[in-house]
Amino acid sequence: MTATTASGVRPSTIVYACIVAASLVAFLSFGTRTSLGIFLEPVLQARGWDRETFGLALAIQNLVWGLSQPFFSAWADSKGSVRVLCSGALFYVIGLTGMAFADTPLAFYIFGGVFNGLGVAGASWTICVGAVTRIVPPAMQSWIAGLAITASSLGQIVLTTLSQGFIMVLDWQTSLLILAGCTACIAPAAMVLLLARKDAIPAPRSSVSETLKLAAGSRSFWLIVFGFTICGLHAGFGFTHIPGYIVSIGLPPEAGAMAMGALGITNLFASYTSGALGQTRSKRKLLIWIYGLRAATMLAFVLLTLDQPLMLALMAVLGIFWMSSIPPTAGLLGQIFGPYYIGTLLGVVSCGHQFGSFVGAWLGGFIYDRTGSYDLMWWICAALGFVAMVANLPVKEKPIEQAVKPAVS
Template sequence: MSTANSRHVVSLKNQAAWVVVSGTLILSAAMGIRQTFGLFIGPFSFDRGMPVTQVAFAIALHNLVWGFAQPFAGAAADRHGSAPVVAFGGTTFAAGLALAALAPSGAMLVVGMGLLVGIGVSCTTFGVVLPAVGRLASPEKRSMAMGLASAGGSLGQVLVVPLTQTIRETSGVSTSLLVLAFLMLAAAPLGIVLDRRNPGGAPSREPPAPSLRAVLSQACRHPGYRLLTVAFFVCGFQLAFIATYLPGYLFLCHMPAGLGATALALIGLFNMAGSWACGWLGGRFRQQTVLGWLYLIRGIAIGVFFLLPKTVGSVVVFAAVMGLTWLGTVPLTSGLVAKVFGTRHLGTLFGVCFLSHQVGSFLGAWLGGFVFDATGSYTLLWGATAVAGLLAAMLHFPINDTVAENPARQRGPART
């Protein structure tokens, strides 16, 4: 019996490892590609004569479409599995990149990089991948597993951003976008591995799952879920603004050419350690407390970087600090949702929460271009981004992480 149990444990660990690795590769492709979009603002504007505002709107729109599509993508993965959702998303993502590569006008760019890419990203990133990882992991290991997958997702940013910069400089915008489309298609079949099921894992130890309608109603009335959702808006705003406009901002500051791409790659590199560390901390401390400190550190770092003179050293330090706090919010946020509401409808619940994140991303990406066209400067947005981080920190500390009662077992109205 002990030998059989040992083999079962080894089998479960192998399944979890394959799911984490596959999730990492899917996230690496999808997140790495979308982090390159800031590199195309200048070429689209100067080479194709498109206004910066219009290019910024296309990039911002994909964030907004991503947000609105994420609850539906998560619900589809909850019900039908990850494989068809990832396959559809990877194909749509690639089609959007190809359309952007060949776009003769701003309208086609908006459809490709805005609408199609947004739908594709919703099916190939956190709202579909992390719930699959979370379901297979045990509750005590869930935060760490999600952190590992999120950390691995930054590998794409480390590798894809410099690669895209090189291809764009040597072969042009269209070729670089078509290469990215091919990369996304190659990652799409990996969704099959995410559908592995753990017969002895976390879901079997959870009570019978309530209906989706019941758990959504309960979550919307839960004060902690509302605070988490509102604060996640700030994360999206900060990340989209920095990822989209940091290269252009450094150019305006007369920094060396290519430093913007290097800074984005460094953010991705340090995010690998940061996401893992946040997952580790989330398994040992209250996740909302870790989130509060993360937003506080991020807000202070943004304010200090903006106020200090710009040097190569200050850019490197800023990129390192931002990387350590970059996507660590995702395993912590999804882990907190799973802790309170369980994993059965995690894709949907995290998707609803993530919608707030993406509304923030839309505003961060779009307002940067709008404010720059209006004022010729990013000063207003840098200040707003720093202050928003401090406000988000204050929203997280009072969150109550007590496990919500299963609505299916309640006789009266759901308790919060």
């Protein structure tokens, strides 16, 4: 059976062009964000700061991202995604450029934390998913979420590797300026989305505020938020501190880039597969398995003695359960509340995720500076992973029907 758009026709070349453009935005935005952990060691060596200072900057970034994401998402759902993505690109360029020249912790917090946080929120994968799910048929929506995360993972692999190479060949400041140039390309890519406005699905009778009230009264919604908040803590710790953790156990700095690449490669395929499975399998059960197996993998980092090959193998396994939680999360929200305001709902859920990321990025540095080891943080991450697994057991997948506005001729 051929897939059709909401308007009843097969997806056009323009629709597929928009899918590619949104994927490119996710590639550039998330790839840049996840590469920033590579800069920990060179920045600390150049500035003489401690790990908590660097970790707090990225923690602020995650917090600002989380707090601003619902507003950017609601703005995109009501006024269109293009202007939101372009504003995100502008914030990103300012933040990365400022990071390169910040010579005090306060300046580093402002540019690396506040401006980059606004940049990644305005140009986030949630905005991309929200834009594209309104122009594709329901059968493709879980796949779209998986594709966005796959593009994000590919960005992590490519931009993390390139950043490490630029740092080694040039220097860390030039590398940040190159990343700023990459994020500037988000704006022209976003313009492509203007071409498919006529293919958008009709809006439901309920407004965005009414949909948010409906979600707020749903126990399942808050269980999803709770589990995703723990997921954010894992991500904040991992993206900020795993490169530093690898150096702390006696492995060379380039092993950090290799580790993030290994995580990104398996994450790329796992996220796509997760999105595809979400079209035919229970999304709740997918989340339960993903959170539980991620937690079990994290235990191995403190229970085993790691050399470089074993560390890379563990990072590859961790990548299978890393961002593969996002497609079933997005799919659950669309299945329960409908696809039209999925961007706004993802923004609210991402607020919890980024609060967790704030805690993970800061707490990892706090624990290391006081204990000289990341072991306690790995134990905390594993324990909370099992909590997230249990939290998703009572989630109800039954859709909540919403009336649709009649088409206006």
